[in-house]
Ligand SMILES: *[C@@H]1O[C@H](CO)[C@@H](O)[C@H](O)[C@H]1NC(C)=O
Ligand SMILES: *[C@@H]1O[C@H](CO)[C@@H](O)[C@H](O)[C@H]1NC(C)=O
């Protein structure tokens with residue numbers, strides 16, 4: 001019912017318009033403005049498309065890559081209290097990382113951390129200060145990570161790992177930053193890397209490192 005009555009109204013309305021020259025001029029003006037606004041919208045859409053296409057082709061942001069180059073043991077001291085099934089362990093590692101910026105523009109990154117974990121439990125961290133890497137540059141950083149084993153003092157798994165002489169650890173960095181493309185687009189990127197490694201307690205050495213790198217936009 002309602003639909004029919006509406007249609008009746010809209011069919012009637014053009015008939016109601018007077019055929020005077022005033023109305024014709026209004027119609028012409030309206031058409032002119034419509035043409036102008038379509039042209040303006042068209043030009044804007046074209047410019048936006050051009051910029052977007054350039055941003056994703058010629059000026060596309062590439063992924064900065066953080067690599068963990070080397071993990072070495074600087075200091076290792078441990079003692080086992082068999083009566084209480086407790087381990088006192090102090091360990092310090094040199095973790096050398098490098099951040100490569102493959103872009104033709106600078107990569108600015110924020111303050112972040114390198115973290116040391118034992119079986120998914122965080123046992124140490126060191127700050128990575130904010131900075132900037134120019135185009136096509138690699139910046140090395142030497143970090144010192146200390147294992148805070150007091151958090152693990154009564155962890156049964158930790159005790160048995162220490163007794164077996166092999167400690168599985170992992171170091172992880174997550175560096176968030178921005179790549180500035182054409183001084184117009186700030187593209188956020190997160191460069192993540194992590195390495196699993198084993199510390200051999202009886203000969204104070206670090207075993208094979210298994211590292212993974214990835215960058216997310
Ligand atoms: C670990 O370091 C703490 C403080 O630096 C010290 O008191 C403790 O004796 C150390 N433990 C071992 C096993 O060296
Ligand atoms: C890191 O250590 C290496 C080797 O000792 C040295 O050549 C390099 O200059 C150090 N880098 C930094 C940023 O301290």
Ligand SMILES: *[C@@H]1O[C@H](CO)[C@@H](O)[C@H](O)[C@H]1NC(C)=O
Pocket residue numbers: 069070094095096142143
């Ligand atoms: C890692 O950095 C330490 C200094 O913090 C340096 O003694 C060591 O040689 C570096 N290792 C490599 C492979 O650059």
Ligand SMILES: *[C@@H]1O[C@H](CO)[C@@H](O)[C@H](O)[C@H]1NC(C)=O
Pocket residue numbers: 200203205
């Ligand atoms: C340390 O001992 C482990 C096994 O316990 C062995 O695989 C590793 O090669 C040794 N590392 C060094 C430097 O002797």
